[in-house]
Amino acid sequence: MSNLGHNLFRTIFEIAPFGIVIADGEGRPLKANPAFMAMFGTSAEELARGKSGGTTPSEPLQRLMSQCRARITATAAETAAQRVTLQRTDGSAFFGHVITAAIDIDGHPGVIGFIQDVTGQVLMEKEREQISAQAQQAQKMEAIGTLAGGIAHDFNNLLMGIQGNISLIMLNKETGHRDVPHLKNIEKAVVRGSELTRQILGFARGGKYEVRATDCNHLLERVVALFSRTRKELTIRKNFQEPLWSVDADQGQLEQVLLNLFVNAWEAMPGGGEIQLETANLSVEENTPGRPPDAALGRYVCLTVTDTGIGMDAQTQARIFEPFFTTKKTGSATGLGLSSVFGIVQNHHGFVTVRSGKGRGTTFRVFLPAAAPAPARAAAAPAAPNGRERPATLLLVEDEEMVAAIADQMLTRLGHKVFLAGSGAEAVAIYKEQRDKIDLVILDMIMPGMSGAEAFEQLKTIDPQVKVLLSSGYSLNGQAAAILNRGCRGFIQKPFTIDQLSQKIREILFAPESAPV
Ligand SMILES: Nc1ncnc2c1ncn2[C@@H]1O[C@H](COP(=O)(O)OP(=O)(O)OP(=O)(O)O)[C@@H](O)[C@H]1O
Numbered sequence: 001m002s003n004l005g006h007n008l009f010r011t012i013f014e015i016a017p018f019g020i021v022i023a024d025g026e027g028r029p030l031k032a033n034p035a036f037m038a039m040f041g042t043s044a045e046e047l048a049r050g051k052s053g054g055t056t057p058s059e060p061l062q063r064l065m066s067q068c069r070a071r072i073t074a075t076a077a078e079t080a081a082q083r084v085t086l087q088r089t090d091g092s093a094f095f096g097h098v099i100t101a102a103i104d105i106d107g108h109p110g111v112i113g114f115i116q117d118v119t120g121q122v123l124m125e126k127e128r129e130q131i132s133a134q135a136q137q138a139q140k141m142e143a144i145g146t147l148a149g150g151i152a153h154d155f156n157n158l159l160m161g162i163q164g165n166i167s168l169i170m171l172n173k174e175t176g177h178r179d180v181p182h183l184k185n186i187e188k189a190v191v192r193g194s195e196l197t198r199q200i201l202g203f204a205r206g207g208k209y210e211v212r213a214t215d216c217n218h219l220l221e222r223v224v225a226l227f228s229r230t231r232k233e234l235t236i237r238k239n240f241q242e243p244l245w246s247v248d249a250d251q252g253q254l255e256q257v258l259l260n261l262f263v264n265a266w267e268a269m270p271g272g273g274e275i276q277l278e279t280a281n282l283s284v285e286e287n288t289p290g291r292p293p294d295a296a297l298g299r300y301v302c303l304t305v306t307d308t309g310i311g312m313d314a315q316t317q318a319r320i321f322e323p324f325f326t327t328k329k330t331g332s333a334t335g336l337g338l339s340s341v342f343g344i345v346q347n348h349h350g351f352v353t354v355r356s357g358k359g360r361g362t363t364f365r366v367f368l369p370a371a372a373p374a375p376a377r378a379a380a381a382p383a384a385p386n387g388r389e390r391p392a393t394l395l396l397v398e399d400e401e402m403v404a405a406i407a408d409q410m411l412t413r414l415g416h417k418v419f420l421a422g423s424g425a426e427a428v429a430i431y432k433e434q435r436d437k438i439d440l441v442i443l444d445m446i447m448p449g450m451s452g453a454e455a456f457e458q459l460k461t462i463d464p465q466v467k468v469l470l471s472s473g474y475s476l477n478g479q480a481a482a483i484l485n486r487g488c489r490g491f492i493q494k495p496f497t498i499d500q501l502s503q504k505i506r507e508i509l510f511a512p513e514s515a516p517v
């Protein structure tokens with residue numbers, strides 16, 4: 001080879017922007033270019049010694065090179081390429097793209113390696129993967145939410161059919177009739193079914209319906225009374241701040257939150273124990289423990305539920321808000337309790353914190369943003385005389401035939417006169433003709449064709465004072481809340497019993513002040 005050729009190859013070796021290393025048949029480096037030394041943070045001497053103070057950058061490389069050499073020999077290929085993690089002299093790692101080729105060094109087998117540092121590229125790919133995984137997760141949650149909402153809606157209509165028929169049969173039976181226990185059992189199953197859909201809805205974050213200024217002390221008292229009636233083995237201590245700031249809340253959903261926490265506490269204390277309840281007005285600051293970064297600062301009402309139960313280790317704690325995560329073996333535990341707590345509280349712009357340790361009990365704190373005005377205590381509806389309504393005339397708008405038939409019969413049993421409409425358009429037509437006679441419209445929210453929201457707007461155009469009770473098994477994207485804000489008088493969640501229906505009607509028609517909620 002001419003001198004020029006020699007110099008040229010030397011120059012290429014010196015200035016190559018990637019590492020070049022030549023090794024013997026065992027992969028021991030014999031010669032490397034400056035880019036290689038810079039990449040590994042080593043020197044020609046260190047390389048020649050094969051060792052450098054403590055770390056040996058050449059060792060993994062040597063292994064790699066000899067492997068490559070072996071592979072090239074075995075497969076009779078001329079080159080091999082792979083992406084590997086390599087180590088610099090200082091111990092730090094980087095990603096290298098290594099291409100090796102078999103060469104002959106003065107009649108002995110050798111190997112040459114070309115190495116490119118691809119760390120930046122690898123990190124970028126990883127980041128891209130992570131972002132797309134997050135987007136996928138968000139999409140998945142949204143899809144699950146939509147699915148759950150759809151199922152809950154249809155399922156609640158079915159339950160309504162069952163519940164309604166039972167209500168009507170029971171009205172015809174003497175209390176001592178032998179069928180009554182069976183009917184009661186069916187009713188229990190319906191209640192269990194509707195609890196399940198409620199949990200799913202809480203998790204799906206679909207159903208915040210009836211937002212009222214709420215005093216959480218009253219709410220807690222109510223839920224405690226309901227809960228403790230059947231669990232005498234528990235001691236419940238209360239430490240409530242008075243007066244407690246009011247919060248804007250869907251009371252049904254908050255009851256669900258508290259019941260879920262109470263039931264969990266109870267289940268964590270199989271041998272009995274103590275539940276400590278606290279309420280407090282609090283100011284949430286930047287550094288309040290457990291505050292998620294996106295939670296607003298300011299005035300909150302804090303509800304604390306502490307138990308003396310089995311507690312949880314950190315691993316369990318990390319997963320408790322996941323839907324369907326449960327450590328319980330019983331068939332009825334679905335693992336939806338806390339995920340619905342989480343969904344509902346988030347829906348109220350609040351947050352939940354947890355403190356626990358194995359064998360050391362558990363404390364859940366629910367933070368809800370305080371509302372500005374004082375709670376307007378809902379006026380209790382006057383009891384219906386002799387259990388019957390003051391008769392009224394109602395327009396029932398419901399596309400689901402079974403639900404329509406049941407609600408119609410319930411209303412008739414309560415002594416009301418009923419007009420039936422199977423669609424929003426039909427309802428508007430009937431209301432135009434009969435508006436003077438109709439005291440109240442019961443409007444289903446999700447119907448094909450004209451939606452409940454549109455029907456409500458049209459009814460309001462005909463009569464701005466129209467009284468509407470919204471009914472639904474599910475609210476899509478807070479639709480119900482939006483309609484309620486526009487002056488609808490109330491909301492009833494399917495499946496409802498005849499008593500619940502009667503109570504709602506009385507609240508709207510006969511309460512002293514039937515102001516919009
Ligand atoms: N107070 C508590 N003490 C100890 N562990 C708890 C407590 N609350 C929740 N956990 C743990 O968190 C898990 C998830 O709770 P979650 O309420 O979501 O579901 P679940 O109670 O298992 O089932 P479900 O509520 O559907 O009946 C429980 O299985 C339990 O391991």
Ligand SMILES: [Mg+2]
Binds near residue numbers: 260264337338
């Ligand atoms: Mg639970």
